[in-house]
Amino acid sequence: MTKITALSLSIALALSACSDDNQMTTQTQGDTTVAASNDKPEVTMTAEQASEKLNQLFAENFEEGLALNPIQATAIGDKRYNDQLPNFLSPEFQKKSHDFTVKWLDKIKSIDRGLLSGQDRLSYDVFVYQSEMQLEGEQFPGHLIPINQSNNIASFFAQLGSGKSLQPFETVEDYENWLKRVNDGIAVMDQIIINMNQGIEQNVVQPKALMEKVIPQLKAHVVESPEDSVFYQPIANLPESFSAEDKERLTAEYKASINQQIVPAYQRLHDFIKDDYLEHARDTFGLSEQPNGEAWYNYQLKTYTTTGLTADDIHQFGLDEVARIRAEMKQVMKEVDFEGETLAEWFAYVQSNPEFYYDNEEDLLQGYRDLQTKVNKLLPTMFDIEPKSDYEVRAVEAYRAESSAGASYMPGSPDGSRPGVFYVNTFNLKGQPKYGMETLSIHEAAPGHHFQISLQQEVEGLPMFRRFGGLSVFSEGWALYAESIGKEMGMFTDPMQYYGRLSDEMLRAMRLVVDTGLHAKGWSRQQAIDYMMENSSMADTDVISEVERYIAWPGQAVSYKVGQREISRLRAEAEKALGDQFDIREFHTQVLIDGALPMPVLKTKIREWIKTKEQS
Template sequence: MKAGKLAALGAALLIGAAPAWAEAPSAAPGAARIADTATDEARLMALFRDDARREDALDPLALIYRGTAPDPAALRRLFTDSQLRAQRGSVIQSLALLRRIDRRRLGAERQISYDVFLAAKREEAEWLRPDSIALTAVRPFNHFGGLHIEFPSLMAKDGAVKYEDSADYRTNLALIRAFPTVLDNAVARFRQGLASGVVESRLTTANMIAQIDALLAQSPEQSPFYSPVREFSAGIAASEQPALRAAYGAAIRDEVLPAYRRLRAFLNDEYLPAAREQVGIAAMKGGPGLYRRYAGRQTTLPVEPEVIHQLGLAEVARIQTGMDQVKRELGYGGTLKSFFDVIRTDPRYHPKTREELARGFAEAARQVDALVPQYFSRLPKTRLAIEPYPAYREKFEAGGSYNQGAPDGSRPGVFFYNTFDLPSRFLTGITTLYLHEGAPGHHFQISLAQEDASLPDFQRFGGNNAYVEGWALYAETLGYPMGFYKDPLQHWGTLDDEMLRAMRLVVDTGLHAKGWSREQAIDYMLANSGMGKSDATAEVERYIAWPGQALSYKIGALTIQRLRKKAETALGPRFDIRAFHDQVLGSGALPLPILEAKIDRWIAARKAG
């Protein structure tokens, strides 16, 4: 299917009604107060604030990511029925209040906010239906981004929370002490899945056990949870340090590590023997329909797995044509498939040391910083740091990722790169990986949204993968006009990364809709790209753990590229790349149909002006 038809599939995204159970009576709690506000726009913003207040109380992890410590009691409610009931009640209330507001009387930006909010609440309502919960809540996490491995990073000294004074230390200690309850709640959810026959794969379960083993192999003093008291912040008096050190050590030794041991014993002794052998979600009870819903959520479009599979095959063939040309520029006359083996094995394409990777990313950052003002009129205030993954995480991570900074700029965004198994890392991918994860990719998009206080919180901090990952992949293509890909080594790298996103369309649908095995998926990626086996394995195991997410990159990027082409054609000499980027980035992460409607209005206004 051509890229131009993909976004058109989303035209009906906002047409369907919310499920019947979510249609609350108009007299929802708080409705009268908001209904009495003077204007529709004021009532809408009051609704957004009210919803954000309720959502913050129900999503302690979001608060932690934003650098705010939540109530430990809210953390303890994760993975419980009481939390689900509260989430349902909040969605019902917000939909009822939204029906009282006349969209036609709103300004253009607030109409976008209305549309995004409505789409988000309808999606939440769908995923909170009992039939959805029965397939999702009983699988609380797996090895990719699971809370068992993510929470230690969040609470570490260099994580998301602040350790500036003794109050911070004691507040964060209370969160650490609440975390064992969260792990026990997760075990209870996994048990429900065992009873209903809705279980994770043996692969993801074995990987979780390995991750827990890596954490348990550390002494309490080596734990990420202990890092705040290994080296205290300057604001902590020497007289306070012994008591804090003892309290953190006791919490880790007596509460946190025993909870990890309980989780590990359950997963290994009870869950693993019952986990499903097949890795694809279609092999799970209720899986085929669930995969279609995952694909729709991740792309914000009503897509069909077979259509996406065929699009992926076409993109793979197109990119291979470009690869064949760059291969010749690199002085190789053999077949493309044989060059993939050369790329994997020739030492000149791989870093010899971790320091070599660090220098490469630092140089890419310097070059990008010099050029971005030509393409962007607004730059983030939040600083971008470049760091390797911590050793306990790197084996299970992709080649790179981004952690958002604090909205006030007090904590930088972090581009993490992977130094595990250096012979499988590539010097060719340095530029494109930095453009994607760092600037102007995730760091620009996420930071600019967070820093814009005029946006409602759900636009500042929320989003969807099709937009977020689509933007980051689109950002890679800016390396062409910036001149980075005149170097055939880096040109090969960006084609190889684009190939990865095209292969994702094939492999994700292959795994979850066509019954592919893990080995079949890895073999496909190795046969059609120059990526190393470690990367291919990590990628495939990520797709297994996160069905549908891998579809978002290419679908989102193709949509943004198509919208830019539409604007360039319609506006001719009036087209301004910086103004176009302002429009794409200026309202937070939008569902693709809403983004397209916004760009269409901008094109019409520029033509009229």
């Protein structure tokens, strides 16, 4: 899973700009167009002027957006707002976000789309699409359920302050910036309580099973001594270059901040959830159980797939894929001369055989670092582009490991000064089988998330909102597609590693069934767990974590297979149309070079490329 934290996601969504084909009325006059809107004067503009104006607006929009979204600025290495963290859950911020989206949508739509071509038209469509989706989503009260065990703003805040995440701790000013950002962060955590109380009043509440997992996450930050806090780590690693006076001053200020601000804030939130919220939390699990829940879930599916697929469509797609993958798994059983006859026997065998698992964390992490070297050597066979930035392998931090996914990726900075991070969850080593390492490395790192996101950030010709934006169906679809080309690339030569590939694809197929089952068909948490245990060799702790993630994040999990299917279909279409002209490296460049695109836009782009190739 791409690393999109609760905080960065919420702010990014609040500011994303978005579309269907709604356009202004235009009157074409030769090579110019008179654009007319209800209350605006007519503006005559040439195609060249339209392009120039559009890109000027994109630049202004992104610049203004950074002031509203300081976390994004920090993430891309822009330090101007590193001392700020807006209270993005407050009514004032939500109003500001709405006005921002409406203002910039109007500005972009004042340009006649008919005058645009190439990248400009692509950027226009993506911007309008995202903005209109954002406005459509404002009818649903996500701000009343702002945290859960998977998307936990409080845990993200701890990541920021740990000295091992987005927030830089290199200069004295960096250290001072964090102390200022803490003040804002405390306001956000207190706003969580306000909003969740409003949720109780409106009967918009989280499932109890999820919130019980939040309590220990918060408790981990309620420490007796500041030295025991993750927020103290920047002080424990003070640069040697700092003066003795600065070291003494900063140490005292950080201790005071931890004791007087941070720990009390976590204690307040912990006590509220444990002593008050839990008794109001619901025993149901699906989004359809919330007020207006069916429409809310349909919006989630539309958001995460960028298609018109219904819950029934997706559920059936999942059932079909689960059946197909089960058949392929049985072929692997034969290939390795497994003596059992059923998949249940096979699953029990791979779960219990110690040769498939590491017995210490460092060996597991080193195994992934060795794969990093191996895969990097194979990439040129399938790609004629590669990112400049590198990535590193890290264990998921202990305070969030129990409820986190098995792996995730956090993008680096576009200038390469901060590498991307491939996080591996070592909480349960039985959840990290050796046979799953090749496929997981491909998905999270290269040529999956790290490869795709880094390339997107490095394409200087794209507007900034496209370089640093994202769509789950594209990024997750690409990462799963990357797994599917592993054999072509020279991976999965060991049948067990190929089983690992099938095992991970099975996970994504089961997600289609379970996500729609939970949120549209009334499935219980236990029903979802039983289904996944029946169809996989996953550790029970991983199954529980996955199911609870789908409960917490409706619709996101279906984006993987939907995106992969679309990309694979486009590849098959290109291969059939171009025959000997088809070059897999060129196709991959065409998919990746324009950043994350809605699936209908990607389809149009690839088909136009095919036509161009056919005519050449």
